[in-house]
Amino acid sequence: MQEIVRMVDILKVYPNGIVANQKVNFSIVEGEIHALVGENGAGKSTLMKILFGIEQPTEGSIVLNGQEVKFSNPQEAIKHGIGMVHQHFMLVPSLTVAENIVLGDEPKKAGGLLDIQKAIADTAEIAKRYHFDIDPKAKVEDCSVGTKQKIEILKALFHGAKVLILDEPTAVLTPQETSELFKELMLLKDKGHTIVFISHKLNEVKEITDRITIMRAGKDVGTYDTDKVSKEDISNLMVGREIVWDLDKSKAEPRDVAVQVENVTLVNEHKRKLLDDVNFSIRKGEILGVVGVEGNGQRELVDVLTGLQQASLGTITINGENIQRYSIRKIRDLGLSHIPEDRMTLGVAEYASIEENLLSIYFDKPEFLNGPFMKLKQINAWAKEKVVDYRVKTGSEKTPVKMLSGGNIQKVVVAREFSNNPKVIIADQPTRGIDVGAAQFIHKKLIELRDKGCAVLLVSADLTEVMDLSDSLVVFYNGRIVGYFEDASLLSETELGLYMLGLKAQSEAEIRRCVYA
Amino acid sequence: MLKQWLKKQSVDSKFETLRFSVAIIIALLVAFGLILLVSKEPFEALRHLFLGPISKFRKIGNVVETAIPLTFLGLSVSVMFSANQFNMGSSGALFMGGTVAAIVGLTLPLPTGIHPLVALLFAGVVGGIITSIPAIIKLKWNASELVSSLMLNFVALNLGLYLIMNHFRDPDAGTLASFKFPATALLPTLVKGTRIHFGIFIVILMVIVIWLFLAKTKWGYALRMTGMNMNFAKYSGISTAAVILYSQFIGGFLAGMAGAVEVLGMYDRFRWQMMPTYAFDGVIVAVLGKRNPIFVPVAAILLAYIRVGADTMSVNSDVSYEMISIIQGFIIIMIAANAFLKHYRQKMVVKEATSHD
Numbered sequence: 001m002q003e004i005v006r007m008v009d010i011l012k013v014y015p016n017g018i019v020a021n022q023k024v025n026f027s028i029v030e031g032e033i034h035a036l037v038g039e040n041g042a043g044k045s046t047l048m049k050i051l052f053g054i055e056q057p058t059e060g061s062i063v064l065n066g067q068e069v070k071f072s073n074p075q076e077a078i079k080h081g082i083g084m085v086h087q088h089f090m091l092v093p094s095l096t097v098a099e100n101i102v103l104g105d106e107p108k109k110a111g112g113l114l115d116i117q118k119a120i121a122d123t124a125e126i127a128k129r130y131h132f133d134i135d136p137k138a139k140v141e142d143c144s145v146g147t148k149q150k151i152e153i154l155k156a157l158f159h160g161a162k163v164l165i166l167d168e169p170t171a172v173l174t175p176q177e178t179s180e181l182f183k184e185l186m187l188l189k190d191k192g193h194t195i196v197f198i199s200h201k202l203n204e205v206k207e208i209t210d211r212i213t214i215m216r217a218g219k220d221v222g223t224y225d226t227d228k229v230s231k232e233d234i235s236n237l238m239v240g241r242e243i244v245w246d247l248d249k250s251k252a253e254p255r256d257v258a259v260q261v262e263n264v265t266l267v268n269e270h271k272r273k274l275l276d277d278v279n280f281s282i283r284k285g286e287i288l289g290v291v292g293v294e295g296n297g298q299r300e301l302v303d304v305l306t307g308l309q310q311a312s313l314g315t316i317t318i319n320g321e322n323i324q325r326y327s328i329r330k331i332r333d334l335g336l337s338h339i340p341e342d343r344m345t346l347g348v349a350e351y352a353s354i355e356e357n358l359l360s361i362y363f364d365k366p367e368f369l370n371g372p373f374m375k376l377k378q379i380n381a382w383a384k385e386k387v388v389d390y391r392v393k394t395g396s397e398k399t400p401v402k403m404l405s406g407g408n409i410q411k412v413v414v415a416r417e418f419s420n421n422p423k424v425i426i427a428d429q430p431t432r433g434i435d436v437g438a439a440q441f442i443h444k445k446l447i448e449l450r451d452k453g454c455a456v457l458l459v460s461a462d463l464t465e466v467m468d469l470s471d472s473l474v475v476f477y478n479g480r481i482v483g484y485f486e487d488a489s490l491l492s493e494t495e496l497g498l499y500m501l502g503l504k505a506q507s508e509a510e511i512r513r514c515v516y517a
Numbered sequence: 518m519l520k521q522w523l524k525k526q527s528v529d530s531k532f533e534t535l536r537f538s539v540a541i542i543i544a545l546l547v548a549f550g551l552i553l554l555v556s557k558e559p560f561e562a563l564r565h566l567f568l569g570p571i572s573k574f575r576k577i578g579n580v581v582e583t584a585i586p587l588t589f590l591g592l593s594v595s596v597m598f599s600a601n602q603f604n605m606g607s608s609g610a611l612f613m614g615g616t617v618a619a620i621v622g623l624t625l626p627l628p629t630g631i632h633p634l635v636a637l638l639f640a641g642v643v644g645g646i647i648t649s650i651p652a653i654i655k656l657k658w659n660a661s662e663l664v665s666s667l668m669l670n671f672v673a674l675n676l677g678l679y680l681i682m683n684h685f686r687d688p689d690a691g692t693l694a695s696f697k698f699p700a701t702a703l704l705p706t707l708v709k710g711t712r713i714h715f716g717i718f719i720v721i722l723m724v725i726v727i728w729l730f731l732a733k734t735k736w737g738y739a740l741r742m743t744g745m746n747m748n749f750a751k752y753s754g755i756s757t758a759a760v761i762l763y764s765q766f767i768g769g770f771l772a773g774m775a776g777a778v779e780v781l782g783m784y785d786r787f788r789w790q791m792m793p794t795y796a797f798d799g800v801i802v803a804v805l806g807k808r809n810p811i812f813v814p815v816a817a818i819l820l821a822y823i824r825v826g827a828d829t830m831s832v833n834s835d836v837s838y839e840m841i842s843i844i845q846g847f848i849i850i851m852i853a854a855n856a857f858l859k860h861y862r863q864k865m866v867v868k869e870a871t872s873h874d
Contacts, residue, residue, distance in 0.1 A: 308752070329754035338752070346752040349745035360742055360753035364735045372734045 001029040004194055005051065005082075005163060010060035012046050018405075020046035022218040023060070028163070028211075033185060033195045035205040035226065038215035038238055039435035044198050045087075047215070048165045051196075052084040053077035078104075083161025085152040087168045093141035098123040100140055101155045126158050131187060145294065146177035153184070157193075164188065165196045170204055172461065174293055175497040182208050200238075200436075201464075202231045214238055238436070249447050252471035254283040257516050258424050258455035259305070264314035266300050266479075274300040275311070276479040280514040282424065287446065287456040289470025289488060291463065293500050297479035298459045299341065302428045305457070306338045307331040318424060332361060335423030339413055339430045341459075343406075347413040350402035354394060355383035357401050358416045390415035391441065407438030414442055418449065425449060428459045443469055463493055474514055475499040482506065484514035533807075535861075540851030548844040552836055562834035569829025570822050578711025579825045580818065582783065586611075587817035588720050589775030590799025592727050595808040597648065597768035599731065601744040604651055604765055606666035607772040607799050608792055609673030610644030614776025616677035617643045619695050619787035622702030622780075623685055632701040637719070637777045644773015645766040647673055652765035656758050662765075674792050681787050695787035704782040714782035720814075723771060728810035730767075740764050772799070801845065820845075 005028045012021040020043045028034045036044045049055040051062065053071030062069050064080055071077040074084070091100050098119045107118040123136035132150050140148065149169060156164055166185075170178045185195055185208060199205050205212060206226060213223040214237045221237050259282040266275040275297050282288050292298050303309040305316060307328040316323050318334045332338075340346035348357045359379060362368060368375050368382075383397045390411045394404060401409055410431070417425070427446060431439035446469065450456050460466040466473070467488055475483040475496065482505040485491050498504040549563065556562045570580050590607050597604045621636040651666040685695040704715040731737040743750040743760040750757050775795065780787055798820065805816035827841030 306752075327754070327756070328751060329756065332754045340752060345746070345748050347749065349742055349749045351745050352742065356738070356742065359738070360749065360755070363738050369735060372736065373729075374733060374735055374738060376733065 001031065003027055004030045004065060006063040007047065007051065008061050008063065010047060010050060010062075011058045012043075012050060012055060013058045018403075019218055021050070021057070021060075024215070024218070024220045026213055026220060027223070028194055028196060030194055031189060031192055032210040033189055033197055033208055035209035035212040036196055036198045036215065037200055037202070037205055037212060037234065039200065039437070042215040042238070042435075043218040044215055045167060048084065048167060048196065048198060051077070052082055052165060075104075078159050078161070081160055081162035082165070083156025083159060083163070084165040085149065085156060085167065085169060087171060089148050089152055091140045091148060091151060091155075093139070095140060096136065097134060097138050097140060097143070097151055098136035100151055101126075101136075101158050103155075105159055122158070123154070126154055130154070130157065130184065130191070132184065145172050146174070146180070149173070149181065150184070153188075157188075161193070163194045163196065165198070167198045168200075169197070170199065170201060172294060174500050175463070175493050176501060178204070202234055205234070206231060235436075248444075249469075250451070252286045252450065254286040254471070255453065256284060257281045258284045258319060259457070260315075260317045260515075261305075262315050262317075262515075264301075264304060264311045264316060266304060266309065267312045274479050275304070278314070278479070278481060279512070280474055280481060280484075281516040282455040282457050283516060284423075284453045284455050285450060286471045287450050287458050287469055289466040289473040290457060290459040290476060291466050291473060291496060291500060292476035294461060296476045296500075298476055299428075300479070301476070302338075302341070302426055302457075302459060305426055306336065335421070337417035337420065337422035337425045339410075339417055339425070339427045341428040341432070343409055343413050348401045348409060351400055353398045353400055354387060354392065354404075354412055355380060355397045357412050358383050358386050358397075358419075361416060361420065386415045386419060405435075407434035410434050410442065411438055414445065418445055422449065422454055425454055425456045426459075427456060429461060430458070431460075431462065431465060439465075463496065467491065467493070467496070472514070477502045477505070481511050481514065484511050486513065532861075536851075537805075543851060544844050544847035547847050548840065551840060551843065555840070556834065556836050558834060562830050562836040565830040565833045566826040566836075568826075569833070570825040572829070574710055576825060576829065578708060578713050579828075580821045581713050581717065582711070583821035583824055584814065584817045585714075585716050585720050585782070586775045586779050586793075586795050587798055587802050587820055588724065588814045589771055589778065590795050591802030591806055591813040591817050592723060592810060593768045593771035593775065594799040594803035595806065595810060595813060596727060596731070596740075596771065597765055598803055599744045599808050600740050600761055600764035601747065602652065602655075602761060602765060603663045604648055604666045604768065605663060605797075605800075606648035606651055606669055606673075606765075606769060608795075608797070609666070609670040610647045610769040610772035611776040611779075611795055612670075612677045612789065612792055613647055613673045614640035614644040614773030615780040615787065615789060616680055616776070617773070618777030618780050619681060619685065619698070622698040623696055627701060629701045632699075633704050633715075633777075633781050636702060636781060637774050640773040640777035641770040642773070644776065645768075645770040648765045648769025648772065649762060652761050656761060670792065678790070685787070687786065690786065692788070693790050697785050698781065702781055703785065704778065706782075712783055714778075716778035716782040719774070719778060723774070724810050724814055727767075727771070731810060736760075736763065 007024065007026040010021045010024045013019050024043065024047055026047060036048065038044050046055060050057050053074045053076050056072065069080060092103070098116070101123050102119040107115040107122065109115045120136045127134045127136070132154055134147065134150055134154065140151065143151065153164065169181060173181060188195060197205070197209055209226045211223055212226050212229065212234065214221050214234060216238060261278055261280050264275055264278045265273060268274055278301065290298055290301065300309065304311045307323065307326055310325070318331070318336060321334060323331050323334070344350060363374060368379055380397070387394065387397050392404070392408050392411045392415065394408065401412060404412070414430070425446070430442050430446070446456055458466060458470055470488040473485040473488045473491065474481050477500065482502065483499040484506065552562050553559045570576050590611065593607045618636040618640040621639050622632065625632070625635065627635055647669065648666065650669055651662040654660045654665050655662045681695050682693065687694060687696040706712060706714050707717065731741065739750065739755045739760050742753070742755060743757045747757055750760070802813055802816045802820055805819065806812035823841060823844065827838050830836050831838040
């Protein structure tokens with residue numbers, strides 16, 4: 001087999017001083033599916049962004065088919081037959097599939113106008129060649145997540161990609177969509193394409209790849225044939241320590257209801273029902289998981305529970321108090337803590353220090369105040385303690401949060417939200433995009449709080465997380481609850497997938513079981 | 518000593534110091550070049566520009582007098598901008614502050630000592646109301662505070678002029694000006710041979726108060742968090758609407774006081790016929806001082822020094838005062854340009870990041 005890409009001694013230092021790649025060597029051969037695995041922040045994405053020309057290496061070189069190349073932008077990489085599908089899709093929603101696919105290399109009629117017929121024909125042709133089931137005339141905004149990903153892949157192929165980089169392609173897919181994607185990837189491989197598959201889901205890596213390169217803390221720790229290493233070996237190499245695979249979790253002992261959601265409906269300005277007559281309870285001492293394909297009402301549910309939005313209809317009570325028209329402050333004073341989905345927009349002020357970020361829900365508590373003046377020494381000592389307790393890796397509590405890695409930023413958020421003896425925790429994607437070590441730490445803390453009698457609502461797109469951690473589960477589809485599973489451990493991923501896709505739903509009476517008195 | 522201190526500084530603060538110094542040096546070099554081009558006696562002109570402000574005791578006085586309102590307005594803009602509100606209403610607040618101080622001075626019979634303080638207080642409140650209006654409009658109807666505050670300045674200017682010219686104008690003054698203020702209303706001059714007045718104590722007090730407010734109080738904390746990330750502040754339960762209101766009120770209060778201090782400290786009548794340029798200078802000072810109340814007076818003195826130097830130069834040489842606006846423009850552009858010297862910064866970062874291994 002012939003080597004197609006070799007990256008030699010890649011060093012990348014970002015302007016904020018983070019060293020993302022430290023002398024990384026990476027090599028792929030033609031026609032293989034090559035996994036690039038590692039914890040978040042290990043430098044996988046950076047390495048691939050360098051290969052695709054989005055970032056330039058501080059030092060090191062790239063050899064493509066035996067020749068040294070330098071890409072100063074993605075266009076140059078595309079010209080050399082490299083394509084990348086990003087974690088977040090880069091499509092124009094208001095344009096059609098065909099228009100998106102030809103964008104950047106459009107077929108033109110005389111006079112420079114877009115030849116839309118040819119664009120459609122080209123799209124249909126390439127979709128047929130690769131057995132992708134796609135309607136070239138559909139608008140991208142009407143497509144499902146799985147289809148959007150297909151469009152991205154086709155787009156790269158249309159632009160002549162021989163080497164295709166997929167950045168965590170399965171993160172947003174249901175199990176069914178994932179298996180479909182894998183079939184397509186195998187087909188691409190048969191046609192001679194080379195695929196780099198960035199992931200940290202080891203099951204998938206084992207299933208589909210030929211070789212694996214593992215990265216840890218900005219360095220490569222080796223390349224292996226996939227069938228010669230076990231999942232445990234890979235994970236040890238990834239984190240550099242033994243991972244306990246099973247969560248140490250005792251059975252939940254749910255007590256009385258902490259949060260009661262009754263007939264909650266949320267209608268948006270286009271009169272669409274984002275939440276449609278939702279009823280359920282969160283009980284003290286249990287973790288209730290919420291699953292669903294993104295965009296089926298989970299975000300809105302979190303918004304109405306935490307006071308970021310008002311429900312159009314229905315009532316929500318927290319420990320007996322109806323929170324309608326309550327300010328966020330008043331809801332928080334009832335003992336509600338919130339780990340937001342998007343930590344950079346809601347969870348932190350990135351230019352503020354760790355200490356200031358920890359303080360945002362405590363700054364006017366009497367123990368920290370002397371009249372209107374903050375007791376800065378006391379606050380500093382408290383912040384130091386939190387940094388240690390929550391193992392935030394930093395030189396000082398005065399460091400701006402933006403200098404930290406994703407996992408450490410999340411620890412700052414969690415440290416703040418968990419430190420006030422919360423009675424109710426709304427954890428929205430609590431471990432999204434952070435490393436395994438930090439994720440485990442957060443999981444442990446959640447279970448600890450549950451055992452202390454806290455009511456936890458866990459919303460997560462990571463099925464493994466939500467199934468392992470939750471005691472019971474509700475499935476959202478189209479703003480409605482379509483299934484309730486009292487014991488999450490009895491459920492399989494496939495079964496759950498059917499509910500998530502709306503292919504299966506429980507009866508009213510079965511769903512009603514998630515409302516407790 | 519210096520080496521140790523440098524070692525303790527982060528790359529960012531080292532780099533910022535460097536960037537500021539280089540920006541100012543480049544701007545001065547540009548000034549130097551321009552003066553060489555336009556002047557027949559460039560070295561004479563430069564001497565006046567750089568040494569003029571310290572050539573006479575009176576000139577040093579001029580620097581201090583000019584720095585007083587600049588500091589006030591630098592503080593005003595710093596507080597408002599710290600809440601991430603681009604409120605330019607300081608101009609209007611300053612003008613109305615001056616107007617109100619004049620009216621209080623002319624109409625209320627109060628004893629010495631109390632009289633100017635009452636005038637300052639009224640001026641501050643009116644200034645605060647003026648800068649609060651754009652904030653209220655923004656909160657209620659989501660109108661850009663930048664646009665509405667700039668427009669509001671015309672309202673404030675003409676309202677002030679109307680009040681003075683139609684109700685308090687002294688027909689015997691010879692120019693368009695109000696009646697003479699009674700002696701009780703004036704801020705006394707402190708240093709003989711200059712016009713340095715009691716206002717300097719007020720402004721020093723305000724620097725300390727605003728520094729304490731922003732850095733040490735719960736309100737200052739809420740203000741800074743709102744300014745850095747409003748969504749984060751909201752999510753944390755901070756009432757961001759209240760923060761926006763009080764931050765803009767305080768900013769306007771300071772500008773209103775500045776107007777009062779200027780009118781009662783520097784003049785014996787209300788003499789403004791158009792908008793003084795201090796308010797836009799306030800933006801320059803706030804940017805130069807990085808919105809830090811402690812740096813604001815330093816920036817104000819620097820700007821005042823350049824102003825007085827330019828003044829001296831234009832009187833004593835063939836280079837005109839306008840030249841100084843060009844220099845200022847350069848400094849601001851250099852400082853505002855975040856990516857300026859970016860490559861040098863990257864080198865510093867790489868060096869620092871790889872030196873730990």
